[in-house]
Amino acid sequence: PRNAARDDSGELRIAGVPVSELAAEFGTPAFILDEADFRSRCRDYLTAFGPHGIVHYASKAFLCTEVVRWVAEEGLSLDVSSGGELAVALRAGFPAKKIALHGNNKSETELRAAVDAGVGHIVLDSLIEIDRLDAIAGERGVVADVLVRVTVGVEAHTHEFISTAHEDQKFGFALAGGVAMEAIRRVFATDNLRLVGLHSHIGSQIFDMDGFELAAHRVLGLLHDVVDEFGVEKTSQMSVVDLGGGLGISYLPDEDPLPVDKVARRLADIVAREAVAVGLPVPTLAVEPGRAIAGPGTVTLYRVGTVKDVALDGGASRRYVSVDGGMSDNIRTVLYDAEYDVRLVSRVSDARAVVCRVVGKHCESGDIVVKDCWLPADLCPGDLIAVAATGAYCYSMSSRYNMTMRPPVVAVADGNARLLLRRETIDDFLSLEVSL
Numbered sequence: 001p002r003n004a005a006r007d008d009s010g011e012l013r014i015a016g017v018p019v020s021e022l023a024a025e026f027g028t029p030a031f032i033l034d035e036a037d038f039r040s041r042c043r044d045y046l047t048a049f050g051p052h053g054i055v056h057y058a059s060k061a062f063l064c065t066e067v068v069r070w071v072a073e074e075g076l077s078l079d080v081s082s083g084g085e086l087a088v089a090l091r092a093g094f095p096a097k098k099i100a101l102h103g104n105n106k107s108e109t110e111l112r113a114a115v116d117a118g119v120g121h122i123v124l125d126s127l128i129e130i131d132r133l134d135a136i137a138g139e140r141g142v143v144a145d146v147l148v149r150v151t152v153g154v155e156a157h158t159h160e161f162i163s164t165a166h167e168d169q170k171f172g173f174a175l176a177g178g179v180a181m182e183a184i185r186r187v188f189a190t191d192n193l194r195l196v197g198l199h200s201h202i203g204s205q206i207f208d209m210d211g212f213e214l215a216a217h218r219v220l221g222l223l224h225d226v227v228d229e230f231g232v233e234k235t236s237q238m239s240v241v242d243l244g245g246g247l248g249i250s251y252l253p254d255e256d257p258l259p260v261d262k263v264a265r266r267l268a269d270i271v272a273r274e275a276v277a278v279g280l281p282v283p284t285l286a287v288e289p290g291r292a293i294a295g296p297g298t299v300t301l302y303r304v305g306t307v308k309d310v311a312l313d314g315g316a317s318r319r320y321v322s323v324d325g326g327m328s329d330n331i332r333t334v335l336y337d338a339e340y341d342v343r344l345v346s347r348v349s350d351a352r353a354v355v356c357r358v359v360g361k362h363c364e365s366g367d368i369v370v371k372d373c374w375l376p377a378d379l380c381p382g383d384l385i386a387v388a389a390t391g392a393y394c395y396s397m398s399s400r401y402n403m404t405m406r407p408p409v410v411a412v413a414d415g416n417a418r419l420l421l422r423r424e425t426i427d428d429f430l431s432l433e434v435s436l
C-alpha cells in the first residue's frame with residue numbers, strides 16, 4: 001500500500017494503524033485495505049485517460065458496497081460481469097448509466113436486470129446473445145446500447161488462463177474470418193439494439209505495451225472496415241473504443257509495471273489518429289482496470305501458527321511456515337503460480353533470513369500461499385506476516401473450502417480502521433441449510 005511504513009519499533013503501520021492493533025481488533029487472517037491507496041489509483045487512471053476518456057473499474061477484482069461508493073465518488077464508471085455484481089452496484093446506489101455489463105453467457109435474467117436498470121451498455125459476446133438481447137429489449141420496449149467484443153488475435157504475455165485475445169478461447173467475436181464483422185452486421189440489422197462501439201480485452205497482468213497497441217490498431221482496423229461497408233455516418237454512432245483492462249501490477253519488489261499515463265497517451269494517440277484517417281470523429285477511449293486499482297492497496301494479514309523444517313533429498317531442508325488462512329483466501333498461487341512478497345510485520349528481526357514456504361491450513365499439500373520466500377530464522381508462532389498486493393482476485397475468488405470462514409475486509413484511513421465486510425461465521429454457513 002502507498003500508505004504503509006514501519007514505526008520506530010519496526011512494526012508495520014498501514015494508514016497509521018499498527019498491524020498488531022488490527023489483528024487484535026479484527027482477528028487474522030484479515031484483508032487490510034488502504035482506502036487512500038485505492039482512491040488515488042482511481043484518480044491516477046482518470047487523470048491519465050483525461051476528461052474525454054471513460055474509466056470503468058472492473059468490479060470482479062473486488063467489490064463491496066463501500067468500494068462501489070468510492071468508485072462513484074472518484075468519478076469512475078463500473079464494469080460488472082454478473083447479475084450479482086450488478087445487484088451489489090445498484091443497491092449501493094451506483095448510477096446505472098455508468099455501468100457496463102460483460103460476460104460470455106449472461107442469463108436472460110441478468111440481461112433483463114441490466115435492461116430494466118438502464119445500464120449504460122452491454123458488451124455482446126455471441127450471435128445467440130445478439131438475438132437474445134434484441135428480443136429482451138423489444139419485450140421491454142427500449143433500445144439497448146451495446147458494444148461488440150472483438151477477439152483481436154493478440155498473444156498477451158501472461159498466464160494462459162487470464163489471456164483472452166488469442167483465437168482459441170471462449171470470449172468475443174474473432175476478427176479472423178470476418179466473424180466480428182458478421183456480428184456488427186447482425187447488430188445493425190436488429191430493431192432494439194444500438195451499436196455504440198467496440199470492445200477488446202487482451203488479458204490481465206500485462207507488462208508489455210505492444211499487445212495493447214496492437215489491439216488498438218486492430219480494433220481501429222475493424223472500424224475502418226465498418227466505414228467501408230456502412231459509410232462514415234452510420235459508423236459514427238460507434239463512438240466508444242473500449243480496450244479493456246489488464247495493466248500489470250508489481251507483486252514483487254523488482255517488477256516494473258507500465259506507467260498508466262504513458263499507456264493512456266499511446267492508446268489515445270493511436271485511436272484518434274486512425275479514426276480521423278478514415279473520416280470518423282475521435283472516439284471515446286474507454287478502459288476497464290481492475291487489478292491495477294484494487295490490487296496494490298491491500299495486504300493479507302496472517303498469524304504464524306507452526307514452523308516446521310522438512311528434510312529434502314541431498315541433506316538440505318525447507319522451512320514450512322503455516323498460517324491461519326491459505327488457498328481459501330488466496331487461490332492465485334495454486335491456480336496461476338502467482339508470486340507474492342511476504343514480510344514479518346509485527347516486529348523487526350536481526351536474525352538471518354532463511355528460505356521458507358508459506359502454507360495455509362487446508363487439507364491438501366498444494367495449499368501454498370507463497371512458494372519461495374526469505375523470512376527471518378527466528379520467525380515463530382504468534383508473529384504476524386503480511387502478504388502484499390492481495391486486493392484483486394483474492395477475496396473475490398475466495399472459497400469456503402474446509403468450511404473456512406471468509407476473512408474480514410478492513411479499510412484503514414487516517415489512523416482509523418473500519419470494517420467493510422465482517423468475518424463469516426458458522427451461522428452464515430448454516431443459514432443456507434434447509435433441513436436444520
Ligand code: LLP
Nearest residue numbers: 058201204205245246247288289290291393
Ligand atoms: N475487462 C474485462 C472484459 C475482463 O475480463 C477483465 C478481467 C478486466 C476488464 C479487468 O482486468 P484487470 O485490469 O484486472 O487485469 N482471476 C485472474 C484475473 C482474471 C481477469 C479476468 N478478466 C487473476 O487472479 O489474476
